Amino acid sequence: MIFRFWYFIRETFVSLWRNLSLTLAAILTVAISLALVGSSLLIREGADQATAQFQEGVEFIVFMNADALENQNEAIRKVLDTSPAIKEYVYVDKFAAYEEFRELFVDKPELVESVTPEIMPPSYRIVPSDPDADNVTELARQFSEQPGVKEVATATEAIRQIEDFSTRVSQALLLAAIVLVAVSAVLILNTVFTAISARKTEIEVMKLVGATNWFIRIPFMLEGTIHGLMGAGLAVPALFVVDSRVLAYFQESEAVPLFRGFAVPDGFVWNTSIWILVIGAAIGMIGSAFAVTRYLDV
Amino acid sequence: MIRFETVTKTFKGEVVALREASAEIQRGEFVFLVGPSGSGKSTFIRLINREEVPDAGKILVAGKDVSSLSSWKVPYLRRNIGYVFQDYKLLPKKTVTENVAFALEVIGRPRPIIKRQVPAILELVGLSRKADRLPEELSGGEQQRVSIARAFVNRPLILLADEPTGNLDPATSVGIMRLLDRINRSGTTVVMATHDRSIVDTMRRRVIELDRGMLVRDESRGVYE
Numbered sequence: 001m002i003f004r005f006w007y008f009i010r011e012t013f014v015s016l017w018r019n020l021s022l023t024l025a026a027i028l029t030v031a032i033s034l035a036l037v038g039s040s041l042l043i044r045e046g047a048d049q050a051t052a053q054f055q056e057g058v059e060f061i062v063f064m065n066a067d068a069l070e071n072q073n074e075a076i077r078k079v080l081d082t083s084p085a086i087k088e089y090v091y092v093d094k095f096a097a098y099e100e101f102r103e104l105f106v107d108k109p110e111l112v113e114s115v116t117p118e119i120m121p122p123s124y125r126i127v128p129s130d131p132d133a134d135n136v137t138e139l140a141r142q143f144s145e146q147p148g149v150k151e152v153a154t155a156t157e158a159i160r161q162i163e164d165f166s167t168r169v170s171q172a173l174l175l176a177a178i179v180l181v182a183v184s185a186v187l188i189l190n191t192v193f194t195a196i197s198a199r200k201t202e203i204e205v206m207k208l209v210g211a212t213n214w215f216i217r218i219p220f221m222l223e224g225t226i227h228g229l230m231g232a233g234l235a236v237p238a239l240f241v242v243d244s245r246v247l248a249y250f251q252e253s254e255a256v257p258l259f260r261g262f263a264v265p266d267g268f269v270w271n272t273s274i275w276i277l278v279i280g281a282a283i284g285m286i287g288s289a290f291a292v293t294r295y296l297d298v
Numbered sequence: 299m300i301r302f303e304t305v306t307k308t309f310k311g312e313v314v315a316l317r318e319a320s321a322e323i324q325r326g327e328f329v330f331l332v333g334p335s336g337s338g339k340s341t342f343i344r345l346i347n348r349e350e351v352p353d354a355g356k357i358l359v360a361g362k363d364v365s366s367l368s369s370w371k372v373p374y375l376r377r378n379i380g381y382v383f384q385d386y387k388l389l390p391k392k393t394v395t396e397n398v399a400f401a402l403e404v405i406g407r408p409r410p411i412i413k414r415q416v417p418a419i420l421e422l423v424g425l426s427r428k429a430d431r432l433p434e435e436l437s438g439g440e441q442q443r444v445s446i447a448r449a450f451v452n453r454p455l456i457l458l459a460d461e462p463t464g465n466l467d468p469a470t471s472v473g474i475m476r477l478l479d480r481i482n483r484s485g486t487t488v489v490m491a492t493h494d495r496s497i498v499d500t501m502r503r504r505v506i507e508l509d510r511g512m513l514v515r516d517e518s519r520g521v522y523e
Contacts, residue, residue, distance in 0.1 A: 004406060201387055208347070209452070210377035211404035213370070 004215075011219035015195045016226065022191040023227065029187050030231020030283060033180030034276045035238040039246075040173035041272050042239065045264045046247050047166030051159050059128050059136045060154040062143045063121040066094065072148030073122075079146075080124060085139060087127045094120040106265050121150050181283060184231065188224045188287030195223060196295050203296065217292045224288020225281050232280025236273045243269050299325040299456065299487045300346060305355035307341055307511075315341035317511040318355070323489065323504075325455075328482045330498050331491040332522055333508035339491035342508065343458050346489065347379045348372045360455060377405055380449030380486075382459040386441045388433040394420065394444050395429045401448045419451045423477060439470035443477065450481055457481060459490040463497065471497060495522040 016023050064073065080089050092100070098117040105111045128139055140152040196203065206216050243264060300323040307316040316338045323329055331339040344350045345357055348364050357365050364375060388397050395416055402412045420426050423443040433441055442462060449457060459478065463471035475497055482488045492498060498505060498521060505520030506513060 007403065202389055205387055205389070205400070205448075206404045207373075208349075208376060208381045209401040209404060209448070210373040210375070210379075212373045215404060215406070 008218050008222060012222040012226065015199075015219065015223050018198060019191055019195055022187075022194055026184060026187045026191045026227045027231045027234070029180060029184040030228055030280055031234035031238070033177050033184050034232050034235035034280055035242075036173050036177035036180065037279065038235060038239040038272050038276050039242045040170040040177060041275075042242055042247065042264055042269070043166050043173070044170040045268055047162055047170075049264065051163055060126055060140045060143075060152055062124045062126065062146075062152050063150045064123065064148055065150045066119050066121050068122070068148035068150075072146070076124065076143070076146055076149070079143075080126065085129055085135070087129045089124050089126040092123045092125060094118065094122050097122060103265070181279075184228075185283050185287040185290075188227050188284055189291045191227065192220050192224050192288045192291035193295055195220060196291065213296075217296060220292050220296070221285060221288045224291070225284040228280040228282065228284025228287070229277065230280075231283075232277045235276050235280070239269055239273055239276070299323055299327070299360060300489070301356075301358040302342075302345075303356040303358070305345065305352045305357055307338075307345065307350060307352050314511040316345070316352070316508075319508075319511075319513045320355075321506060321513060321516060323487060325487055326482070326485050328479070328488045328501070328503040329490070330501075330503060330505045330520070331489065331508065332493070332498060332505055333514075335493075336510075337508040338511045339508055340460055343460050343489060343491055346456070346458060347376050347381065373405075377452060378455045380446075380452070380454040380457040382442070382445050382449045382457065382462045384461040384464040386433070386438075386445040388441055388444055388448075390433055393430050393432055394425055394436070394447075397433070397444055398448045398451050401451055405452070407452075415451055419447045422450075422480075423447045437470070438466050439473055442466065442470075442474055446474070446477055446481070450486070454486065456487045456489065459488065461491055461493065463492065463494050468496065475501065498522040 062076065064076070077091075080086050095117045097120040098115065101115060101120065102112050126139075128136060136154055140154050143149060144152045203216060247264065300321075302319050302321045304318045304320050305316055306314075306318055308314050319338075319342070331342055333339055341350060345352055346359060346364070348367060352365050355365070356363055359375065360378060362375070367375060389400065392400060398416050398419060399412050402415065417426065417429070420429055423446055425440060425443055425447065428436060428440065433444065436444070442465075446462070457478070462478070463474055466474065471494060478488055478490065479501070502519045502521070505515065505517050505522070507515035507520075
């Protein structure tokens with residue numbers, strides 16, 4: 001069994017080396033496509049983080065004073081429950097607000113340390129029946145006059161622009177990535193096919209002396225899988241560069257204060273990297289599986 | 299050892315390669331397949347090791363019906379059947395030893411067994427002194443000996459040879475035939491397709507003649523014609 005293992009490894013790498021130029025092309029295409037897939041995911045996540053509070057139709061948020069009285073809260077709730085102008089709302093208490101704050105600024109522990117749940121303002125996230133800007137402004141003004149209300153934040157044009165921008169960019173990247181993923185699978189198929197053609201006599205002899213189909217297939221499938229994994233391996237550092245350069249650039253931007261929330265937690269980059277590796281291996285396996293079933297079967 | 303029961307094989311539905319052929323070959327026999335090009339000799343051989351599947355009829359090899367064998371079992375059938383080609387099919391970048399060892403490696407034989415069996419078989423075919431040569435450094439006859447060593451190293455029950463002397467001069471061919479005869483005398487059934495009249499006439503073994511897919515003659519100590 002150990003002997004077979006080394007046989008497969010040896011055969012795989014000999015074949016990779018023989019086909020060097022095609023191999024490099026396949027690996028680079030995989031790397032580029034997966035870097036795009038990853039960037040698309042990072043940008044979407046960054047935008048989600050930046051606009052976290054204003055999702056799912058929430059148009060404005062009523063922040064209460066941290067020490068607001070219970071009857072002040074009740075008064076607000078009563079309006080929210082009865083007013084036809086309000087479609088739905090979510091109450092975020094100070095503990096939930098604190099959790100969210102911690103998640104958002106996980107990369108800035110000094111900021112997290114400076115707050116406690118007690119000083120976090122509880123809030124109502126409100127979905128109005130009519131999301132028209134004038135209507136929202138009017139509703140916000142009404143709520144800001146209620147006792148116990150600290151301030152009312154509305155989903156400004158800026159937030160909508162961030163969401164639009166990030167959606168469009170990540171969709172464009174994703175589309176390009178899907179095309180490139182398909183291209184790289186075909187390229188891997190071709191590389192493996194070339195490897196198969198280069199060893200025609202060898203394969204013929206193997207079949208006639210009674211090597212099993214899997215014994216013949218495995219080195220070629222390993223070859224394809226290695227293309228995919230190596231490409232993914234190159235894409236992973238690219239993700240960290242995107243995270244530390246591109247997203248950080250947004251965060252430091254003074255022009256649009258909201259971009260400062262445009263960060264992804266470190267864990268997210270690692271998770272994405274693992275997915276990229278899995279996708280890379282899958283592309284390689286699928287591409288080479290096509291090649292071996294089409295060109296190698298008895 | 300090998301039994302054909304009214305076997306028919308056509309290609310693309312028109313070209314008849316074999317028409318209702320029946321024959322029985324006993325263990326340890328030496329059989330020549332003769333007939334003009336396109337008479338079905340190669341198909342006959344390829345049906346035995348399941349490179350082809352018959353359209354009708356049954357083929358029994360060592361008691362098993364190979365025409366209905368499921369495809370994952372085919373490799374195990376072939377481990378009992380050696381195969382010698384007209385054009386040797388040696389791997390050009392491997393030495394004589396590596397070419398022969400390859401046949402054992404790819405069926406997962408352990409290394410100690412390979413180390414023992416390969417030199418023994420090279421001794422048998424008379425190539426011990428050229429064990430580290432590449433195929434291109436050998437004569438045609440020597441290359442065919444390597445090919446026979448590779449086919450026989452696993453001690454198969456049956457040895458199939460498709461025109462093994464087709465590319466060799468008469469003197470060299472005699473040497474190859476001596477080798478195949480020796481292998482046959484060790485108990486291996488040999489089926490050999492050939493055009494070589496003098497070989498068939500000299501050896502006087504069983505001759506099966508095919509003509510346009512029909513089995514037209516089967517003699518136990520036959521001549522070419």
